[in-house]
Amino acid sequence: MVSTIDTVESLRAQFPDAKFRVEPTADMATVVVERGNLVPAMQFLRDEPSLGFGFLVDLSAVDGLKLEDDWPDRFQVVYHLLNMDSGNALRVKVAISESDCTLPSLVGLWRSADWMEREVFDLFGISFEGHPNLKRIMTHHEFVGHALRKDYNIQDGQWLGETESLMDEIGEYGENPADGGFSELIPINIGPAHPATHGTLRFFGKLDGETLVKVAPEIGYLHRGFEKHCETGSWTMVIPYTDRLNYCSAMLNNVGWCHTVEKMIGVEVPERTQYIRVIISELSRIIDHCVCIGAMLVDLGALTNFWYLFNLRERVYQIMEELCGARLTSTYVRIGGVAYDLNPEFIGQVREILKEIPKGVGDVLGLIKKNRIFLDRTIGVGVISKEDAVNYSWTGPCLRATGVDYDVRKAKPYYQYADLDWDVPTRTNGDVHDRALIRFDEIVQSMRIIEQALDRIPGGPVMSDDKRVQLPEKEDVYGSIEGLMNHFVLVYDGIKVPAGEAYHSIEAANGELGFYVVSDGSGRPYRVRCRPPCFTLLSAFSEIVEGSMIADAVPTLGSLNIIAGELDR
Amino acid sequence: MGLENFFANKTGFVATKLDHVINDVVNWGRQNSLWPYPFATACCGIEFMGAVSNTHDISRFGAELVRFSPRQADLLIVAGTITYKMAPILKRIYDQMMEPKWVIAFGVCAASGGFYNNYSVVQGIDRIIPVDVYLPGCPPRPEAFFDALIALQKKIAGEEIEEHYREKRPQLRPDSDTDWDVPAVDPAARGIRRGC
Numbered sequence: 178m179v180s181t182i183d184t185v186e187s188l189r190a191q192f193p194d195a196k197f198r199v200e201p202t203a204d205m206a207t208v209v210v211e212r213g214n215l216v217p218a219m220q221f222l223r224d225e226p227s228l229g230f231g232f233l234v235d236l237s238a239v240d241g242l243k244l245e246d247d248w249p250d251r252f253q254v255v256y257h258l259l260n261m262d263s264g265n266a267l268r269v270k271v272a273i274s275e276s277d278c279t280l281p282s283l284v285g286l287w288r289s290a291d292w293m294e295r296e297v298f299d300l301f302g303i304s305f306e307g308h309p310n311l312k313r314i315m316t317h318h319e320f321v322g323h324a325l326r327k328d329y330n331i332q333d334g335q336w337l338g339e340t341e342s343l344m345d346e347i348g349e350y351g352e353n354p355a356d357g358g359f360s361e362l363i364p365i366n367i368g369p370a371h372p373a374t375h376g377t378l379r380f381f382g383k384l385d386g387e388t389l390v391k392v393a394p395e396i397g398y399l400h401r402g403f404e405k406h407c408e409t410g411s412w413t414m415v416i417p418y419t420d421r422l423n424y425c426s427a428m429l430n431n432v433g434w435c436h437t438v439e440k441m442i443g444v445e446v447p448e449r450t451q452y453i454r455v456i457i458s459e460l461s462r463i464i465d466h467c468v469c470i471g472a473m474l475v476d477l478g479a480l481t482n483f484w485y486l487f488n489l490r491e492r493v494y495q496i497m498e499e500l501c502g503a504r505l506t507s508t509y510v511r512i513g514g515v516a517y518d519l520n521p522e523f524i525g526q527v528r529e530i531l532k533e534i535p536k537g538v539g540d541v542l543g544l545i546k547k548n549r550i551f552l553d554r555t556i557g558v559g560v561i562s563k564e565d566a567v568n569y570s571w572t573g574p575c576l577r578a579t580g581v582d583y584d585v586r587k588a589k590p591y592y593q594y595a596d597l598d599w600d601v602p603t604r605t606n607g608d609v610h611d612r613a614l615i616r617f618d619e620i621v622q623s624m625r626i627i628e629q630a631l632d633r634i635p636g637g638p639v640m641s642d643d644k645r646v647q648l649p650e651k652e653d654v655y656g657s658i659e660g661l662m663n664h665f666v667l668v669y670d671g672i673k674v675p676a677g678e679a680y681h682s683i684e685a686a687n688g689e690l691g692f693y694v695v696s697d698g699s700g701r702p703y704r705v706r707c708r709p710p711c712f713t714l715l716s717a718f719s720e721i722v723e724g725s726m727i728a729d730a731v732p733t734l735g736s737l738n739i740i741a742g743e744l745d746r
Numbered sequence: 747m748g749l750e751n752f753f754a755n756k757t758g759f760v761a762t763k764l765d766h767v768i769n770d771v772v773n774w775g776r777q778n779s780l781w782p783y784p785f786a787t788a789c790c791g792i793e794f795m796g797a798v799s800n801t802h803d804i805s806r807f808g809a810e811l812v813r814f815s816p817r818q819a820d821l822l823i824v825a826g827t828i829t830y831k832m833a834p835i836l837k838r839i840y841d842q843m844m845e846p847k848w849v850i851a852f853g854v855c856a857a858s859g860g861f862y863n864n865y866s867v868v869q870g871i872d873r874i875i876p877v878d879v880y881l882p883g884c885p886p887r888p889e890a891f892f893d894a895l896i897a898l899q900k901k902i903a904g905e906e907i908e909e910h911y912r913e914k915r916p917q918l919r920p921d922s923d924t925d926w927d928v929p930a931v932d933p934a935a936r937g938i939r940r941g942c
């Protein structure tokens with residue numbers, strides 16, 4: 178383990194003239210660097226073998242307009258780095274003022290920084306020098322102002338007159354002999370209202386015959402202002418919004434959010450709740466993978482599998498509904514616990530489902546495993562190398578399909594994952610075939626986890642008895658003044674989170690789902706940043722498909738499992 | 747269209763009687779063979795898939811032939827949040843559909859913006875296109891969707907087939923096809939609201 182002190186010492190040794198300030202944060206080491214040193218310092222952190230922060234987890238910004246204390250400059254841009262081998266994490270911050278909000282771009286170091294910087298540019302108005310294509314990504318191109326700035330009113334909607342042509346990105350491509358001397362390229366637009374893009378993505382490409390030579394994706398069609406909304410309500414009121422991030426596995430997002438807030442407050446959830454969270458997380462993971470595989474196979478023309486897999490989903494919906502009253506958007510998890518205890522039939526029903534899953538999944542595998550069409554259309558298609566996947570900040574099954582065994586459940590174990598017996602499946606080719614089949618492997622592992630958790634789940638309460646998060650019992654409210662006050666404060670002000678910042682993540686169905694949260698100590702989040710796994714996956718898409726046939730781009734997209742709610746937030 | 751043209755110009759007793767019969771037959775056909783175009787953008791789209799899949803089975807209502815081309819569909823199901831970025835596209839899809847056509851706003855996001863009252867989300871698709879049935883729920887259950895579908899079928903059963911002359915429908919098409927205005931929607935033209 179390299180400690181914070183060592184990290185800063187080596188930075189200081191490398192750059193003797195620069196100033197590095199260490200901030201006291203509980204979740205990971207935080208170093209504040211000056212703008213002029215940003216790129217060399219980051220390069221050093223990435224390339225120095227003793228540090229090895231080779232993975233850019235997240236890049237976001239905070240607007241300090243409403244924070245009075247010790248924010249000399251208005252904005253802070255925040256980078257989260259990770260050493261994948263040791264699990265060491267590091268937060269790097271740069272402060273910039275409103276009058277001069279530019280920073281050097283990190284695209285040269287991490288290609289995933291490309292879209293992340295565009296997002297910061299769009300929502301905060303911070304520009305990045307040296308960025309190859311700095312334009313809006315979430316809001317539309319006619320939008321005026323920057324939505325996540327504290328002085329932008331949340332309800333100021335702006336109509337769009339005309340959809341962007343994207344000609345500025347690739348319009349000229351192919352006309353210059355340096356591009357490869359094509360005789361005539363055909364521009365083609367796919368989406369957003371196109372079945373292959375699942376409703377909310379758009380691709381504009383140039384075709385040479387049937388080969389895609391250049392692709393420009395456009396996202397943001399489902400940007401619903403999640404991060405801005407989080408700032409308007411209490412900490413608990415964020416939970417329903419998280420349901421709608423990755424709506425194929427809503428419970429996982431609930432768990433991710435509550436886990437982050439609990440860590441910030443410092444409450445420990447009861448053991449029974451931890452097991453409940455493990456079980457519902459893994460069930461959600463299974464049904465999420467079912468949708469991904471099913472939808473991808475539909476894109477290949479295999480509709481039957483979709484029905485087989487959707488049957489399983491319906492079965493899981495039924496027990497989710499009995500558990501919390503909703504099929505899809507569950508809002509079941511609470512800060513400090515879960516909303517209700519398991520219904521008495523729950524454990525039996527999950528055991529039943531565990532028997533049905535191998536049948537449903539086996540049916541699908543039987544149809545595709547040796548199917549010539551499936552194999553021909555997926556093996557060696559949409560390949561990405563290990564190094565590129567890491568450089569693009571991929572996580573989750575797509576990264577593991579390239580051979581990197583990074584899984585948050587193993588790297589930073591939370592709840593009971595460290596005690597349960599399960600493996601992280603990996604594959605090696607990083608193509609569509611492996612990305613599809615690794616999801617089957619993960620379903621098997623999730624079933625193992627659920628089985629063990631069902632055997633071990635203890636009795637006891639499901640909400641923490643910590644007074645900061647739990648409403649007191651009714652007798653206390655009516656019988657004692659402390660109880661009454663406690664109830665009043667919790668209902669009126671909401672749960673209070675101590676001032677500070679934290680980044681915590683869980684392994685969601687698509688990869689690392691992280692929340693970077695800044696609290697000013699009040700009953701509302703000051704800033705919430707969600708690190709969506711899909712975002713980085715899709716940012717690599719154009720590079721993967723350029724040069725391949727247009728028909729191969731469709732299963733490639735399907736295998737990435739892009740969920741727009743999480744991609745655009 | 748030809749059919750409506752033919753009967754629209756007839757007068758007199760026989761034509762009127764026949765008109766009724768034809769009207770009923772045509773409506774019977776239309777209401778039981780809706781061809782949906784799922785404009786599924788978000789979470790509601792997943793629940794729409796649930797309604798289509800075998801447990802709930804939309805084909806019991808004759809609307810299972812989901813088309814992904816607006817030219818081949820007559821029922822636009824807007825399932826999911828519509829953002830300002832998406833609005834011109836939804837409008838264009840609606841314009842491309844042939845008459846007769848109907849619209850279901852599936853879920854509160856499509857019906858009213860839902861709980862996304864913010865800078866990015868259109869506060870109800872009726873700001874852009876006319877809606878026949880508003881379906882609340884976040885997301886609505888498949889059963890609720892079937893209720894909306896049946897409500898729409900009943901509405902179609904009561905329609906005059908001439909109603910679907912293009913010139914008689916509210917004209918929302920902009921003058922030029924690139925620069926579109928956001929029209930004010932006549933509250934009287936609002937559709938059926940289910941369950942609320």
Ligand code: SF4
Binds near residue numbers: 825826827
């Ligand atoms: S109504 Fe609810 S479930 Fe439907 S798209 Fe909107 S947020 Fe998602």
